[in-house]
Amino acid sequence: MRFQDVISINDFEKDDIEYVLKTAELLERELKEKGTLQYAKGKVLATLFFEPSTRTRLSFESAMHRLGGSVIGFAEASATSVKKGESLMDTIRTVENYADVIVIRHPREGAARLAAEVAKIPVINAGDGANQHPTQTLLDLYTIKKEFGKIDGLKIALLGDLKYGRTVHSLAKALSYYNVKLYFVAPPGLEMPRHIVEEISDKVDIVETSSLESVIPEIDVLYATRIQKERFPDPAEYNKIKGSYRVDIKILEGAKETLKIMHPLPRVDEISYEVDKTRYSAYFRQVWSGVPVRMALLGIVLGVIE
């Protein structure tokens, strides 16, 4: 077993990432041949969602069921003893008696790390506040690898709110292990934080710009994220910016034929619906990627997949 918990993408070396992607690929192939697998037969997953995130929870539950295991858990903290004031540590000490692996989502940063230290069973982080969501990053990488057969050599643009976006921070860090060129496309004020740029700039080429149009002809992957209205003090300022980060048919006229558009979803209006039917859209396949990647992670931490 390479690792016992999945808490932060910062814990992953390139080898670990490659190992997860490879395992996911093998599982996906086997799943297509056989339907449901039996690697986790008799194992129980507890999904502890202290804040709601239906997509992530369903993806983990689907992954566990497809591995032949079963699932227990709760979907919001109000349904649990947390409301009665029970500490996270006590919740973990209780739940570990019912399950073989825990997936936790929690509004406080560091909650998953703490849970992993307390728990005798493996813990997977499904999001801790603004900090980490490592399985999202791994499924993003898996999607890129599936779409292109490789990650090395690609030109990848991250678009949107790069300042507060947890997803793009982790993805940028993970992509820096590969031989890629990164484009950070953000409106003024929402640029990628300096410490992240500094951390990875000696490993990959980085272009920072506020103009999507100027980079669209060059890139292979456009990773779009939401720009949240509430980040802008002035709604007029938001409305001015909004249009320039909308991915529509018109802006795609200048794109490479092979461009793939990704998005962690849910989208609001960053990608117009007309793009869904084009060859560019990869975001719904990206949703599917969550299943084999999470199957791989569950299988690895449970020790049922080598």
Add this chain to the structure above:
Amino acid sequence: MKELKVSAIHKGTVIDHIPSGKGLKVLEILNLPEDSTILIAVNVRSEKLGKKDIIKVEGKILSKDEVNKIALIAPTATVNIIDKWEVVEKKNVEVPDEIIGIIKCANPNCITHYEKVKPKFKVISKKPLKLKCHYCERTMEEEIIAKNLL
């Protein structure tokens, strides 16, 4: 003016060259047992620092870990181990690689503020001092660290 003399001790630890005004904070961080005999001198004239504070702990040889904690607020401090009225060892304080307990995380949404767990930091740079919270992964720089001493 003659340099102020603080009475010497028979056996114990003398922490010298503490930046003046930090002496009480150092004592707080050391968290010594209540029955310890402690002498503290504040604003003592010093050639090196202009003014300094000195702490003498009678009867107790402080461990390296205990002393290194104070490097965060008193990087100039020197530690003298005294036995039979003589200095038997003299060393500078050094920032440890990991800091447990004496600083709280500056991130208000960090889990360490909500659970019974000791805050823990990895030292990612000693000069300038930069710490990373083991739990929430947020980094703290020197001036923020000083404000978050427990």
